[in-house]
Amino acid sequence: MLWNVTTTLLGGLATTVEIFFLTLLFALPLGLIIAFGTMTKFTPIRWLCNALVWVVRGTPLMLQLIGFFYIPGILGLHIWPGGDPGRMMATVVAFSLNYACYFSVIYRGGIQGVPIGQREAGEVLGMTKSQIFFKITLMQMIKRIVPPMSNEIITLVKDTSLARIIAVYELTFTGFSFMKSAGLVWPLFYTGVFYLLFVGILTIFFNYLERKLDYFR
């Protein structure tokens, strides 16, 4: 029985891991674009990005998930393919946008925390704006944002369980399914072990990253 439950939960874990990595893949760069959007001198873009961050941070992720999945259909726009792939896509889109907004705020803080003299030193040496960002600012920003980003990314691990609201078979949902089908409660609690392991690995990774970035101050 334990073996049976474990293999089923591992299937759910695979989906959870998939949501997790796909969300990071899209949200990490998108967050940077939104961060620049909220810092630009061009007012309409700045206003738009600030509004986006406000709406996304101001409403529950669960609501956004439901909205992304159902509203296009209600409007007659069938943008999601049928079945599980469609549910998965809607989940990744909703999660990516949501997390990109949270990341953007962290990025902005990280960029603004780099002293202005760093940028000016680059300018005086004849570097271009993009050289200054990628060769000077970026690394210093990354060092600053590792702790808040690790918090956010660990939260993402557990937020993936929200995807069951649109019937994505992630880890928590598969745990639940044993309650319905066989009246078993313990598999649900057993999922906690998987989350703990996942977060444990991430914690080790982030500690490693922090140590790696310790070579400069």
Place this chain on the structure above:
Amino acid sequence: MTVLEAKHIEKHFGSVRVLEDISFSLEEGQVLAIIGSSGSGKTTLLRCLNFLETPDKGTITVKDELLFDAADPATQRESEIRRKRLHFGLVFQDFNLFPQYTALQNVTLARELMAKTEKTGESLEDIRAEGIELLTMMGLKDRMSNYPHQLSGGQKQRVAIARALAMKPSILCFDEPTSALDPELTGEVLKVIRSLADQDRTMIIVTHEMEFARDVADKVMFMDGGVVVEEGPPSEVFGNPKHPRTRQFLDKFSG
């Protein structure tokens, strides 16, 4: 040969006029020392020369090329400013070294990027060799692979000087290069600047080290309230100041 000619430079921050009708010129190999109390506009003037601030009025000419004319927007194109500002180097009061790079990388980074984007044909080995040479000249041969946080203030400032020199500026500007240093570390930095003066580098040095200015400078400019109050050879400005404000200022230093 006249290297730099600044004419009628004026700069406002909002309604505050920080620089007013500043004009001066600099010959090849000359050292200009700028002195004056805090808030007199010295930093702003250096920042204008380095295109970190845009003057509201005036012109800047380097080696007969009109680099900047406040009245002519064509001289202020972003794309050209990058090339123009390379006539100048700037050493900041608080170093502004890049913390994630070693001393040597700090010196070579901009040149390497330049070689890549402008296709100057310079090899990375040549740039590196030149960086090592500059740091050796600064007395930092054994510090090249240290990161800035592993260096003392005096060492950091010497790396910053090497970094500025690596871009081969026509005019090297220093903004109070020793003001952020512990007193016992100012000597090593002043020594390096002095040796650059001996090599006939064209330099503008904002400083509160009056002895040093008197020794090294060919020309001294005393600024107060955004204007040049007095300008002349050090023997005149220090030895026989004409303006009462200059005398008052210098009196504070003779103790």
